[in-house]
Amino acid sequence: MIKACLFDVDGVLIQSIQAHREAWKIFAREMQLAISMAELEKATRGYSTSVCMQNLLGRDLSEAAILRHVQHKEKLASALFKPIESLTPGIVPFLTDLRARGIKIGYATNTERANLESKFVGTPLPELADFIATATDVTYPKPHPEIYLKAAQVLGAAASECLVFEDSPPGITAGQTAGMKVVMLRTDYNQMIAADDVAKVITDFRELTAAAALSL
Numbered sequence: 001m002i003k004a005c006l007f008d009v010d011g012v013l014i015q016s017i018q019a020h021r022e023a024w025k026i027f028a029r030e031m032q033l034a035i036s037m038a039e040l041e042k043a044t045r046g047y048s049t050s051v052c053m054q055n056l057l058g059r060d061l062s063e064a065a066i067l068r069h070v071q072h073k074e075k076l077a078s079a080l081f082k083p084i085e086s087l088t089p090g091i092v093p094f095l096t097d098l099r100a101r102g103i104k105i106g107y108a109t110n111t112e113r114a115n116l117e118s119k120f121v122g123t124p125l126p127e128l129a130d131f132i133a134t135a136t137d138v139t140y141p142k143p144h145p146e147i148y149l150k151a152a153q154v155l156g157a158a159a160s161e162c163l164v165f166e167d168s169p170p171g172i173t174a175g176q177t178a179g180m181k182v183v184m185l186r187t188d189y190n191q192m193i194a195a196d197d198v199a200k201v202i203t204d205f206r207e208l209t210a211a212a213a214l215s216l
Contacts, residue, residue: 001161002162002213002214002216003103003104003155003156003157003158004105004106004151004152004157004161004162004163005103005104005106005162005164005213006106006107006108006148006164006180007105007107007164008107008108008109008164008165008166008167008168008171009107009109009116010109010119010167011168012088012091012165012166012185013087013091014086014088014119014123014125015087016077016086016119017187018080019081020077021041022076022077022080023073023074023076023080024040024041024044024073025040027072027076028040028056033056040056043055043056044056045168045169046110046168046170046171046189047110047142048110048111048112048135048141048142049073049074049110049111049135050066050070050112053073070112070115074115081118081119087123087125088185088204088205089205090207092124093205094205094209094213095128096128097209097210098210098213098214099128101211103214104130104155104157105129105130105131106129106131106133107125107129107132107133108147108151109133109134110142110170110171111134112134112135112136113134113135130155131154131155133150133151142168142170142171142173142174143169143173143174143177144174145174145177145178145179148162148164148174148180149178152178152180159179160179160180162178162180162181163182163183163213163216164178164182164183165182165185166183166184166185167184167185167186167187167190168190169190169193172184172190172197181199181216183198183199183201183202183208183213183216184201184202185202185204186201199216200213200216
């Protein structure tokens, strides 16, 4: 029986992928990185921004340098992103229906907490969550399962009682490693993951009712 539904943010609750993609392209040009678009996306998709910086610029970066680069990249993305226009179709009715059924709702994102609030401006998403976990709140970001296990613990649900909604390969791995069923939102980033590898594949939340999700 499902007691809690846990949602990634970027690419699941909100469609911010294009803004982040463009921000990373601008950042790479500014840093004069000799990297293809495919390599750039592989290095940055689904990881915390701090880990992305290490993927791109090296593991020997100081914490101060990482923070400086992260703040700059997030500023680029924020300039390109309009939260209220980027809600994933069907997500608000879906979350509202889950709450009406007594299901606990958690958000679990590799985004640092300081960068999360701007993504929710003007949306009802904060009020629809019982708990929000960010990269700031855990020692190990996705693909490690820590963030999903922490959310489950806070919400009072066993891993087997949680349903995860994810789009990125690291996030899907995190949910499955935590022992949870995963619903995947299909994107051009996760074509390598077969439908049989997850509980359900959807394009957006208009394709899945809360009742159907809870029966998976």
